[in-house]
Amino acid sequence: MFDLDLWREIFQSINMNRTRSLLSGFTVAFAILLFAILFGIANGLQNTFQEAFGTDANNSIVIFPGTTSKAHKGLQVGRRIQFTNEDREFILDKFEDKVQFITSKVNRSVTASFKGEKNNYELRGVYPEYMFIENNVIKEGRYINHNDLDNNAKVVVIGRTVEEDLFFKETAIGKYINLSGIQYKIVGVFTDDEGDSEESVIYMPITTTQFVYGNNDFVDLMHLTYNPEMSSDEAMAFGNSIKNSLKDKFDVARSDQRAIRMWNMAEGTKQVDIMTTSLTFIILIIGFGTLIAGIVGISNIMIFIVKERTKEIGIRKALGASPRSIVSIILIESIIITAIAGYIGLLIGVGVLELVGPSLKEYFITNPGVSNSLVVGATITLIIAGTIAGYLPAKKASQIKPIVALRND
């Protein structure tokens, strides 16, 4: 199949008509350069979005109790709603398949001391599942477990900052920490990638907290994560149905906006989703548009080239060139010019992105770039584009009647 002579013909034609080749190559290279840069910038914008919202955009729902704002079923306005341990079970019973993890939570502020060191920290009475909701990582020891809850065990898990503050270089595991006069055994140290404030926290089994601080089963808030396979719309609907069931349970009017309050991450997720979708859409339009423009551009150039070569084609035909051989030379020339020039454009584009990429951070563009798969895809597309762009002009050239071609001098 490989016809050396045909390639020699084509390279001679490209080489001997350098201005023409360079000009058409330049157009293609420029289109692809533009494509790469636009694409890279769009990618960079998307990266920025994912960085800003993506890591936080988990599947959390937080439910707070409030005060009623409407009279309902003979109950007065201004009634305080109080969650208890039972409410967690209530939600689990009702929505088990949609809940991934759920915890009730009691928050207190405590003064903690060890030997002479002393400091104020946030105390959170929680269920073991809380660790997964917060994405805490155990650095040493273990987390709170259900056994601790059943026994109202006087154990705590402390954040990395607490350990650094109070224990210096000593290891905290197994030591007893004093919280408002009561000694608790430290069973674990955790870290949290959200930073210092989230690591200045002490976790305690919720039952212990409830026993020590009030001897009741009151809960300050509930925190759950929903099944991550849910779409943001489904998650919003899920949040609302939890809210409604709780309103019914506490005899609160459905229209009461203050009695049960909710903070649903799905709202933010939904916005990020919309943002990402529209960005992807824009990227697609850019890609498609540049490509079409490129193909039309090459096609135009090829038509021009064919026009310029009309006479030559006529001569070749008079000397016995078959229509197929005419299609071949025009088409392959188009493909070669498109592929080489396009690839050069792509390389320059990628180079430019690498070069100026880091300085674009302040314009909300993070890591602009094109992936390897895109480069491969673009190269293949280029060859296809060259074929499409060259085909019509080549076909037209092969249909030129030699007599017409030879007459116009």
Add this chain to the structure above:
Amino acid sequence: MLKINQLHKSYPIGDSSLHVLKGIDLSVEEGEMVAIMGSSGSGKSTLLNIIGMLDEADSGEYILDGLPIKNLTEKKAAVYRNKFLGFIFQSFNLINYKNALENVALPLYYQGMKRKERQEKAMFHLEKVGLADWAKHLPKELSGGQNQRVAIARALAANPKLLLADEPTGALDTTTSYEIMAFIQQLNDEGKTILMVTHEEDIANMCKRIVRLRDGVIMEDKKVEQVRAEQYV
């Protein structure tokens, strides 16, 4: 060699059409050297182009070397042009970015000949027209007469049976014209059949037969005593 019967050709011009050839009957034997004459616009080139399969007749019969030429596919026409016919044009029609040797070798390329063989053969024909030393030169570096000789070498390269020339000396001065005619006569001496269109009586008289066209028909067809071109060179 070739036989033409009641050949008609018209060109559409706007809504009407221009009837250029109105029933041509012509037959040419092998080894003839025919001049086609006539006033400008009388259809000489049209006739030659139809004979050369560069154009198609509207009606009538055309048999070339025993083959009826009718409704040929482009592909077949290409093969016939390559095998049977050699063309010489007034404006040479060389490919401007190919040197003399490459131009001469081009018909051989379309015959599917190997590169080396092609170049040897092309060189042989360039030598024959006395341009061996100019083989690597581009057309723009050659004079009109030299270019026409390259074109003749090219027309000969594929060893065609019939040589068609449309005003081969039209762009050349008298001396160069005679040089070219001397070549063409020599080819005819060697047995090639030659058909040429010309405006000039002296050139026509260097052929062996003159066909005169007027208003799309042949008004005169006569054999002449060939004037040899060498004596003027």
